[in-house]
Amino acid sequence: MDYKESKYYNSKQLSWLKFNNRVLEEAQDESNPLLERAKFLSITASNLDEFVMVRVARLKKRVDSGVDKQDKAGYKPQQLLLELLNGIHSLVAKQYSCFAELLNNLEQEDILFTKIEDLTMKQKLFLDDYFAETISPILNPLIIEQGSSLSFLSNKTLYLSVRLKSKNSKESSSKQKENFSIVKLPTTLSRVIELPTAQEDKRVFLLLERVIEEYIDLLYSDYQVEAVNAFRITRNADIDIDQEAQDLLLEMKDYLRRRERGFPVRLEVEEEMDGQLKEFLLGSLKLSESDTYEVAGPIDLTFLLEFSQLEGYDHLRFEPLVPQSAQDFDGYDDIFTQINERDRLVHHPYESFEPVIELVRQAAVDPKVIAIKQTIYRVSEDSPIIDALLKAVENGKQVTVFVELKARFDEENNISLVKKLENAGCHVLYGLAGLKVHAKALLVVREEDERIKRYVHLGTGNYNDQTAKVYTDFSMFTAKDDFGRDVAKLFNFLNGSLESPDWRKITVAPFNLRYNFTKLIRNEIEQVKLGKEGRIIAKMNALVDQKIITELYSASTAGVKVDLIIRGICCLSPGLKGLSENIRVISIVGRFLEHSRVFYFENGGEAKLFLASADWRPRNLNRRIEVLFPVEEEKLKKRIINILEILLSDTVKARKQQPDGSYQRPSSLP
Missing domain, CATH: 3.30.870.10 (Endonuclease Chain A)
Structure with a gap:
């Protein structure tokens, strides 16, 4: 059997997408406190930003350069990009459905995100002053010629796009040339503005972009505002670094400047955006409809991370965990x-x-x-x-x-x-x-x-x-x-x-870490041949390395019991008859980020236990300085093994990976 066949290897990009869906499940989970759910939703948005900037951007570069080679999972770049974009669009739709549900639940707690048309006179007067004194002085609207480059737009920054017509033109309205303008939302101001309210037990908020939209006419005395919509672009962050640079510090500063101006990968716009504004942005950014995400709510949900810390609502958050003394x-x-x-x-x-x-x-x-x-x-x-x-x-x-x-x-x-x-x-x-x-x-x-x-x-x-x-x-x-x-x-x-x-004592990548992991896995196979029990428990953030995966498949077919606790990407397929039926994979996503890397080998009854900074990924084994170190004292080993067994018995936050790559909670399995 060829363990390296593509059908036995899951796409790491699609596996990551499943992981972020598991994080989204925590935002959707009604058993979690309401503001904690908002925090999980913000994490899914932040995760997706990074994924688009690096992984999607890298894939687009391969497609644009004409690369047609299949990856380890059997996907050609164009095929994978299409499937990935479909998956991301689906994820975004679920994010905003979750956001709408959270807004309804927040309103039941007297926390309200209001609309301009629902403002009271007191709130309107407050905003009149706030815009004039705080917002307007730091806005800098820019008139843009149609077809002009928008290379100056910052990565992951919220802007307003504005369509204008001149008030002073002698031409008829139908013949007037359209003008476009860009307004950057000030990053020095809070995106969430609290409004005064007559009810002490109610909190009312409005987003910054809604306020600027309401007063946008005041920025263009010579123009009539025809349409205004928010947007955000995500740029390529997969920029090469000159590893041989004589001054790495200077190279990194230059790298950061180049990354801020990487090519556009994604355009986020509001649902039902003005058609001419959308056409203007797509043309200027050289993006397609498939790169565009129309969202049913405010763009960039990462603002919910800060909002989740809203004072006075401890009952809507997890009870604080005060770490005990070691x-x-x-x-x-x-x-x-x-x-x-x-x-x-x-x-x-x-x-x-x-x-x-x-x-x-x-x-x-x-x-x-x-x-x-x-x-x-x-x-x-x-x-x-x-x-x-x-x-x-x-x-x-x-x-x-x-x-x-x-x-x-x-x-x-x-x-x-x-x-x-x-x-x-x-x-x-x-x-x-x-x-x-x-x-x-x-x-x-x-x-x-x-x-x-x-x-x-x-x-x-x-x-x-x-x-x-x-x-x-x-x-x-x-x-x-x-x-x-x-x-x-x-x-x-x-x-x-x-x-x-x-x-x-220690094992160090890239020197001998891969060799020692391979040796430890193969030793479990030898223990089975000697009539002893073979068992491996490995906890990490991601399993990607194909060589390690083939070693685990070999161990499984030899009768070694393999338990993998993998929070994120897993390119191995568990539970396949004749291949991986002795392998179980679970992912635990919950209140705390499972970040520790732990490796247990039964070793014929004389267990070996290791902790590490490394996951089983090619980058960790080949291109990083990583350290694996043994835990030798029995008292400490027993303590860690007990923690591993608790994790493996989790029926609340664990999801078990199925042979088809999907994940199910153990409690829902037959």
Whole structure:
């Protein structure tokens, strides 16, 4: 049997679309609190923005360049693009149906999005003043010649398109030339405007674009406004980076400028948009009807993320989860004493992220600490970890930080971070040709009893104290010498060492991570041949890599039981007779983002358990610096295995993948 046949491999793009539909199900789920449903809806919109900017744009480039080669799932570019666009149009229709339902439910809670025609006199007077004093001074309407380029329009920015006729023309109305104008909605103002109301228990809101539309005539004294409609374009963000650039920092700044002006991929317009305005936009942007999305509501639902935090409505949100103190860190104030005693494990967000922060804080002021080395992929805006690193530099510590400039959509933040760290005196690294550094590693070097002692933190998630409140991840702390030496070698490599690393404990992509995963999977097959049980449990964000998938198919046909907990994309087909009937795939989408990567191998009764920064995707195994690390202490292993078993028994938020690629809740299965 050829496990690489296209019929055994799901399209990763179509699989992603199914994932975003699962997120949308959470917005539709009436058992979720109302404002949490609004937040899930905003997440589906944000997810789709990124997907269109990168995946759809990449596919359009292939079609436009004439590529006709089938992908691993058997799709030619044109065929896949058509199916993908149909799926996206269907998703958008469901998003706005959900939005309409949420509006009705919000109204029942006395939270109302009103219309201009329904304003009271008091509200109208309020808007008269608000437009004149706050909105109008920062608007900049631009008259556009028909057929002119709209390359200046910003990505993912809301605009109003306006059709005008001159008031001073001597020509008859039928012969007057149409004029067009563009008005950018100010991003410095809140999109949601609260209006005064006579009822204290009622909250009334109006969107910014509706206000500007109402007063649009005031912007064009020499013209008559014939029509006005909102629109938004999404541009290509799949821009190549010169990996060999001598100054990567300058290259990234140029990359961000080029990305902001990438070719248009999608046009969003309001339902029943003025025909001439639509024709003007399509012609100027060189887009087709299939690239156009007419939405039955306000364009860009990402505004619901901020709106979901509306004060005074805690009863419409999940009860706040206050992370408990990390159970492995009870007992000592000195974090080094605790880690030196034994390995420690923290499960975020159920347990506090504080031990990770505290390790850097104590290292920054501890007179015994010589050096701190850390990788940074994404951090929060006011990161306490960055503050601690800056304090460490002030105290004379050697601080080395690898900041990944190519972290998609965090590039600008990370460029600013590089400047901040460099100005403070940190040794900052930020460039590896052809590789992203996605590993989550922290090394503290301490002098104890006239010898060097290394303390290590390794994690499955970013050093971001904010996302650690909503992403499920694991942190492991250890002072074992082999781990310390390995992580020291990792940082030596990042610093330009030409020495070929020889790892004792950790496994590192792109060096030996694929090889070791393959070896571990094949070992389970050998255990079955020896008459023992073979079992694999793997939890990750996505399974895409075809070579790994064929190894899992081989394991299944050999009798190995494989349980996969995959939140997002899954290109493997489970439950196929004679191929994958021993493989079960579930996706858990719920309140917290399942982000941890965990890999369990039965190993003939002597189980091996690993945590990692990597998914099973070609980019993680081939084009990134990733770290897989073993959990060795039995107490910690048992704890993680118990968590895996809880996830596998979920009948509330889990969806089980069917052989045809669809997903069903276990409770709905026969």
